[in-house]
Amino acid sequence: MSAEPVVRTALRAGSYHDSVVLMQLQRALAALPGVLDAGVVMATPANRELLAASGLGSEVVAGPDDLLISVQAASEPAAAAALAAVDSLLRVRAAGTGADYRPRRLSTAVQQLPAARWVVVSVPGRYAADVAEEALDLGRNVFLYSDNVPVDREASLKRKARDRGLLVLGPDCGTAVLGGTGFGFSNRTRRGRIGLIGASGTGLQALLSYLDGDEAGISHAIGTGGRDLSAAVGGITASQALDLLRRDEDTDVLVLVSKPPAPEVTRRLLGEARAAGKPVIVCFLGAAPPGGGWGNVWFANSLEEARGYALKALQERVGASPPTTFSTGGRWVRGLFSGGTLALEILLCLGAVLTPVYSNIPVTADQRLPDPLKSQGHTILDLGADEFTVGRLHPMMDFDLRLRRLRQEAADPEVALILLDVVLGDGAHADPAGELAPGIERALTEARAAGRELAVAVLLIGTAADPQDLQEQSATLERSGARVVRTVGELVEHTWRCVGERPRDPAETALAPVPLEAIRDTRAVINVGIETFAASLAAQGAEVVQVDWRPPAGGNEKMAALLARMKR
Amino acid sequence: MTTGTIDIDAANQTAVARMMAARPQLTGLGRARDVVPGMRDNLLLHAGPPIAWERMSGPLRGAVIGALLYEGLAADEAGAVALVEKGEIDFAPCHHHATVGPMAGVTSASMQVYVVEDAVHGHRTFSNLNEGYGKVLRYGAYSPEVLDRLRFLNTTVAPVLAAALDRAGGLDLRALLAEALHMGDEGHNRNKAGSILFLKLLAPHIARVAPDGDTAGDVLRYLGDNALAVLNPVMAACKAMADAAHGVEGSTVVSTMARNGTDFGIRVSGLGDRWFTAPAMVPDGLYFPGFSSADANPDIGDSTITETAGIGAFAMAAAPAIVTFIGGSPKDAVTATLEMYEITVAEHAHFTIPGLGFRGTPVGIDLRQVVELGVTPRVNTGIAHRLAGVGQVGAGLVRPPLAVFEEALVAFAERYGF
Numbered sequence: 001m002s003a004e005p006v007v008r009t010a011l012r013a014g015s016y017h018d019s020v021v022l023m024q025l026q027r028a029l030a031a032l033p034g035v036l037d038a039g040v041v042m043a044t045p046a047n048r049e050l051l052a053a054s055g056l057g058s059e060v061v062a063g064p065d066d067l068l069i070s071v072q073a074a075s076e077p078a079a080a081a082a083l084a085a086v087d088s089l090l091r092v093r094a095a096g097t098g099a100d101y102r103p104r105r106l107s108t109a110v111q112q113l114p115a116a117r118w119v120v121v122s123v124p125g126r127y128a129a130d131v132a133e134e135a136l137d138l139g140r141n142v143f144l145y146s147d148n149v150p151v152d153r154e155a156s157l158k159r160k161a162r163d164r165g166l167l168v169l170g171p172d173c174g175t176a177v178l179g180g181t182g183f184g185f186s187n188r189t190r191r192g193r194i195g196l197i198g199a200s201g202t203g204l205q206a207l208l209s210y211l212d213g214d215e216a217g218i219s220h221a222i223g224t225g226g227r228d229l230s231a232a233v234g235g236i237t238a239s240q241a242l243d244l245l246r247r248d249e250d251t252d253v254l255v256l257v258s259k260p261p262a263p264e265v266t267r268r269l270l271g272e273a274r275a276a277g278k279p280v281i282v283c284f285l286g287a288a289p290p291g292g293g294w295g296n297v298w299f300a301n302s303l304e305e306a307r308g309y310a311l312k313a314l315q316e317r318v319g320a321s322p323p324t325t326f327s328t329g330g331r332w333v334r335g336l337f338s339g340g341t342l343a344l345e346i347l348l349c350l351g352a353v354l355t356p357v358y359s360n361i362p363v364t365a366d367q368r369l370p371d372p373l374k375s376q377g378h379t380i381l382d383l384g385a386d387e388f389t390v391g392r393l394h395p396m397m398d399f400d401l402r403l404r405r406l407r408q409e410a411a412d413p414e415v416a417l418i419l420l421d422v423v424l425g426d427g428a429h430a431d432p433a434g435e436l437a438p439g440i441e442r443a444l445t446e447a448r449a450a451g452r453e454l455a456v457a458v459l460l461i462g463t464a465a466d467p468q469d470l471q472e473q474s475a476t477l478e479r480s481g482a483r484v485v486r487t488v489g490e491l492v493e494h495t496w497r498c499v500g501e502r503p504r505d506p507a508e509t510a511l512a513p514v515p516l517e518a519i520r521d522t523r524a525v526i527n528v529g530i531e532t533f534a535a536s537l538a539a540q541g542a543e544v545v546q547v548d549w550r551p552p553a554g555g556n557e558k559m560a561a562l563l564a565r566m567k568r
Numbered sequence: 569m570t571t572g573t574i575d576i577d578a579a580n581q582t583a584v585a586r587m588m589a590a591r592p593q594l595t596g597l598g599r600a601r602d603v604v605p606g607m608r609d610n611l612l613l614h615a616g617p618p619i620a621w622e623r624m625s626g627p628l629r630g631a632v633i634g635a636l637l638y639e640g641l642a643a644d645e646a647g648a649v650a651l652v653e654k655g656e657i658d659f660a661p662c663h664h665h666a667t668v669g670p671m672a673g674v675t676s677a678s679m680q681v682y683v684v685e686d687a688v689h690g691h692r693t694f695s696n697l698n699e700g701y702g703k704v705l706r707y708g709a710y711s712p713e714v715l716d717r718l719r720f721l722n723t724t725v726a727p728v729l730a731a732a733l734d735r736a737g738g739l740d741l742r743a744l745l746a747e748a749l750h751m752g753d754e755g756h757n758r759n760k761a762g763s764i765l766f767l768k769l770l771a772p773h774i775a776r777v778a779p780d781g782d783t784a785g786d787v788l789r790y791l792g793d794n795a796l797a798v799l800n801p802v803m804a805a806c807k808a809m810a811d812a813a814h815g816v817e818g819s820t821v822v823s824t825m826a827r828n829g830t831d832f833g834i835r836v837s838g839l840g841d842r843w844f845t846a847p848a849m850v851p852d853g854l855y856f857p858g859f860s861s862a863d864a865n866p867d868i869g870d871s872t873i874t875e876t877a878g879i880g881a882f883a884m885a886a887a888p889a890i891v892t893f894i895g896g897s898p899k900d901a902v903t904a905t906l907e908m909y910e911i912t913v914a915e916h917a918h919f920t921i922p923g924l925g926f927r928g929t930p931v932g933i934d935l936r937q938v939v940e941l942g943v944t945p946r947v948n949t950g951i952a953h954r955l956a957g958v959g960q961v962g963a964g965l966v967r968p969p970l971a972v973f974e975e976a977l978v979a980f981a982e983r984y985g986f
Contacts, residue, residue, distance in 0.1 A: 100899075101906040104941045108910055554942040559974060563940050565986045566576060566820075 005036055005072050008079040009058040010086060011043075012067040013555075021090070021531075022067075028089050034078025035071050042124075043068040064124075065555030102548035106131065106528060110138050113545045115524040117517065120183060120537070122146055122529030123549055125171070129153040131528055131549070132168060136160050141518050143183045144170030144225065145529070151232045154225070158236040165512030167240055167519075170225040174201020177208065177221040181522035181540050184223070184533065188540075192217025194310050195251035197241040199224045199258035203285070203303060207255060210307040216314060219251040220244075220519045229261030235269055240514050242269065246276040248516055253313045254280040255306050260287035263355035267500055270353060273297050279313035281306045290349040291489035294496065299352075330416030330452065333357075333499045334409040335380035336402050337421045338395035342459060342488060343382040346419070349492040354378055354500050360385050375409060378499070380419070396428045399435040406436075410443035410454060417455045417498045418443070419491060420482070424462025424473060433473040437480035444481040455498055456482040459491045574984050576936070577913075579818035583837045584914040584932035587813035587821075587877065591687040592805035594739040597730040601677040604665050604694050608677060609639070613662040615673025615870040616828025617843040621652050621659070625829035625865050630708025630956025631672035632657075638705075638715050639676050645710070663824055663835075666811070667694040668803045668870035670796075671706035671952055672829070679718075680726035684741065684804040689812045695804035697721045700794040701960070706869075708956035721790075728787045732773035739769055741805035744798070745879065746918050749929070754887035755806075756871055756880030757948040757963055759799045766798040767791040803870060806877035813837055813932070820980060821913060822933040825876050825945065825968060829868035829952070832968045836935055836976050839983060844976040846969040851951050853964010854892070865954040867966045872947050878916045878931025881946035881965065882908045886921045886929075890948065904946055905930065911937040911945065935980065938973045 022040045029038035039054060041047035043062035051057050056070040069086055073079035103109045106119065119135035121128055125148025132142045132149075136157065144157075149171035161168045169176050169183075175198070176183040180191055187205055189212040196218055198204035204221050211218055222244070224237040238256065245251045254276060261269065261284065273280040274297050281298050282289070283306040289299030298313065300306035333354070337343035343361060350357050357378040358369040369379060372387050381388075383395045383402060395402055402420070409415050420440075422432045429435065440456050447454035458477050462470050474484050485491050527534035528547040538544045553559035600607045607613075612635055614628060624632070633648040636657065642648035651657055662669050669675050673696075681694040699717055703709040733739060744765050751761030771788060778784035791797045814823035819837035826833055833845040848866035855861070874880035884890065885905035888898035905921065908930040915928030933945050944967040951962040980986075 101903045104907070104910045104943060108906075550942060552940050556974075559939050559977065562977060562981050562986065563936055566936055566981065 005074055006076055006079050007056055007058065007070060007072045008076075008083060009060050009068060009070040010083040011060055011062050012069070012086075013062075013065075025069075025086070025089050029069070029071055029082050029085070032078070032082045032085065034074045035082050036074060037072040038082065039068075039070045041068055042066070063555075065551055102546050104548050104550070106134050106526065106547055107138060109526045109528075109545045109547045110140065113524050113526060113543060115543070116526045116545070117141055117521055117524070118143055118178070118183070119526045119528060120145065120533050121170075122527075122533060124551075125149050127551055128171060129157060132157055132171075133160070135526075136164065136166055136168070139164070139166070140526070141167045141514075142169065143176055143223075144168055144173055145184050145533070146170070147172040151227055151230070154227060155233045155236075158228075158233060162236050162240065163512065165514050167222075167514055168225075168237060169223050172227070173223040173225045175204045175208075175221065176223045177218060178519045179220070179522040181525070181537065181542055183522075183525075183537070186221070187212065190215070190217035191219065191250075193219055193250065193252040194314060195219045195245035195248065195254050196221040197224065197238055197245065197254065197256045198222070199226050199228055199238070200285075203257045206303050207257065207307060210304065211310065214307070214311055216311055219248060222519065224258075226259070229258050229265050229269070231262035231264060235261060235265040238265075238269055239272060242272050242276060242280075244514055244516065244519055246278060247513075248519070250520075252278060253310050254278055255283070255310050256280060257283045257285070257303065257306060260284045260352065263353070266353050270297065270496070270500070279310075281309045281313065284352060287352040288348040290352045290492045290496065294493045330414055330454065331499065332375075332412075332415050333378050333380075333417045333419060333495050334375050334412075334415055335419035336405050336409070337380065337382055337419070338384050338402070339421050339423055339461070340382045340384050342421050342423075342461070343380055345488045346492060346495075347380050349488065350378070350380070350495065353496055360387065375412070381405070396423055396432075399429065399432065403436070403439040406439050406443055410447060413450070413452060415454065417457065417495060419457050419459070419495065421459040421461065422473065422477070424460070424466040424468045424470060426467065428468070431468060431473075433468075433476035437476050437482075440477070440480040440482050456480075457491060457494050458482045458484050459488065460484050460486055574818035576818055576820055579816050579838060580821050580913045580932060580934060583813040583816040583819040583821040583823070586689070586816070587809045587932060588914070588917045589688050590742075590809040590812040592684045592693070592741045592808040593687050594682060594733060594741050594801050594805070595685050596683050596733045596738075597680050597726050598683055599677075600667075600675055600679050600681050600694070600696075603683055603692075604667055604675075604681060606660075606665050608658075610641075610656060611658045611660060611677065612636075613660055613665055613667055613669065613673065613675040614828060615662060615669050615671065615868060616826045616848075617831050617833030617845045618661055618664075619659070619828045619830055623830050625868065626954050626956045627708030627865050627868060627952040628672045628674070628829045630710055631674035631705050632659075633956070634705045634708070634710030634714060634718075635674045635676040635679075637710055638718050639678055661826070661828075662870055663807075663826060664841075665694075666692060666807070668807045668826075668873050669696055669706065670698070670799060670803065670871045671869040671950065672708055673870050674705060678722070680722045680730075682801045682804050684801065684808050685738075686808040686812060689808075691808065691811055693804045693807040693811065695800040695807070697726060698794060698796050698798075698800045700790070700796070703957065703959050707952050707959040709959055710957060720786075724783060725787050725790055728774055728778050728783060729770065731777035732770045735773040735777055736770065739766075739801075741801055742809075742918055744769070745802060745805065746920070748798075749879065749883055749886045749919055750922055752887050752889055754880055754883040754890055754948065755802055756799075756874040757950065758795075758887050758890045759797075759802065760795045762802060763791065763795050763797040763799075766801075799871070803873050806873040806879070807870075809877045810873055815840070818984060820935040820977075822876060822935060822938075822945075822973075825872040825933075825947070826870045827867040827872065829865055832867060832972060834968065834972050834976060836980065839976065839980055842979065844972045844979065846971040846975070849966055849969060851949050851962075851964040851966035853949075853951055853962050853966075855951070855962035856960070859953070859961035863953050863955075863958075863961050865952040867947075867949060868952055869949065871949065872945075872968075875945055875947050876933065878912070878929045879919055881948040882912070882931070883919065883921060883929045884946070884948070885924050888923070907943060908946060910941060911943050913937075935973055935977050939970070939977050942970060944968050944970055944973065
């Protein structure tokens, strides 16, 4: 008797189980006699597609809170027997783990384990924010593993946490190591003196394992969730983490890893990093760094480079003194360059920290300067580009265009800083400094007369053997009032200090700082959701209470809506 | 009327505070016809929510027949059934007449009932006398020995108990219960300690008021042999406490849970006298030898008033011995109580559990929390045979259907404009 395999499904409406339970049920079903394959999923559209792709699809009507069980069996009786076994298999699992009472509510769990400072939340995204908010209301920090939390809820949760001196790591936070205890997906790593902050779980895990291999180890690793550094969230968690590790006496060096943040968030974070009083390695993966390092802040291109810098900083204990910030009153930087590549590198570097920067050679199309003759916002111009050189000499030889433009920019009351380059050498003008200095001096004098503080910085490229006399050129420029630097990196850092760095918002610094105990004391943890997280926390020696969480009103939306209204 | 602005939490605190403040005193006994409000000769009270003869289960029908025989209104079973079918007998829930009765709960006009007075709020509640084990009316038995036993209780035992209580100046049932919980009772299925306390408190008075030594001996033996002797006054006491919590505007506290063998019904403090019902379930438990769940009648009796008042299954942690009924371990008893804290609004000020560090029992079932968590109240119960007259076949655990709480929640939202 060889018949076609049959696919049969069963449904448990409004029945929530964590994915580990589902996996075990699936494995147990597949091991039953005559069963060829089995799928056990919460019936979300994506999961149903996966089932269909494995030949386990069905037309049964089900929603995301329904448990869908599908078996492919050699015969009808085998399929029926497998489906009949579902409930008893689920029960076995429940009984096997029910040694102690599992509270149904977070508030009960807190009563049961008052020492717990942390609540790990990994329930489905649509419920996760409510659970996280309850945890905050109960005065607990939240490790929010769940994803699919709306970004506005993330922002409001984090604002609430910030106001109360609590942390929300996540949503979509994969990894943290706090006080030697790994949360979510993490590695068992030696304790050391490097503190990590990361918007990326696997990025943190890579650094954890690199630094463990280096025998350096980490003090804490604080995951923020992938959207923390977006404009909508504003890097609240990253800021709190920077502040914590700055104060943490077990941490000597900080590493901040993230995708490129929103520009305003970058500005604030770098400002905070530079005020940290400890070396901070910054790795914004995917954005060209604005240079090698600014005082205590070092920029890394890759995780591996970040690791190298961190080790170096740890050994040398370098650059801990906070930098001075120049205040100029204006807002914008205007760069008038004769060298196209110099202009481009400046653009690329500033792009990481000041966006948008308009240009006639823009990094992205939306930063193209609409009218090359009129600057707007931050503007970096390559005056050697074709549109400026038609019918005239290259600006390395003819300074007329630059002097006019210098005057134009200096007259703009919004401008804080003007950048120029001077390239010496054979073929270039015989005395570039002599050409530029009077214009610079006049611009600065006029600005001062108008009650403004304007600054001019000049990038001077050349060698001591060049015919123009490097020393003399530099001296002439400095006498005119310009600051003279010799590398693009220095010019970028100076620009950052003049127009980029924003001092801490007093409203933010006035808020409750997170107590250091939040990251040091992880002896007790409450877990809501995926049970394997509870098991691995317990295996690391933490006392854990698992909340037996279910969707409110068993997923009955009508009842849940009524209850929500009755709670006010 | 308020629309959606009512403070449910405050209302619930008021309701449960009233429940805990109630001070039920057992003051005496009296004939139902004389003391139970609205009682009359052709009226039979029964357990649970309202039900017509046509839908009554076997044990309830048996008890009805037995009561009609006992009252002399019918000469035999056929006569009793004919009387009912002619419509000459009225039925009403005990709860509609300030009364509670275990299992079938059938109470007729000439039966003696305990009188309990709430010293704080002033209202009175009633319950009949417990018949003990074996073939008894409350399980639907109505054979001659059942009726003989009823006569003995009502004519011999009741007058002595009444005189003894009178001589004792009444008996504080809340204090008795609080002490019994410290002695391993939970007040519903296990009343061993409470019954012995009852015996201890009344014995000196019984010895003095009984007409003769034989009668005193009979009455003392009735109290001492029956580990459920105190159940009925305890139920009346719980009824007095629950009634104190009833009728608080805006409260979602459950003030009645009761079953008639066909339906499980609840009433809610802020929703007046409306019942919310759904088919009663068959308890999950252990059966006496020779019986199985196939013999079981759906859940029956007013004794869920104990859980309503924060004892019974809610106080399981105080009574680890009772877990043998459900084949569990003492840890399960603790778990049962811990779970009930999650659906209640307070911890009892007077009923405490030594094993939980003298934490108060969970009290005041909140409709909202039941629906939110999908956790229905636990109930410890005896299991009746589905046929009239067979009696108890086991004991175990049952929960009300979630539907009654959902239905009540919807009604509450409508009533208060949520």
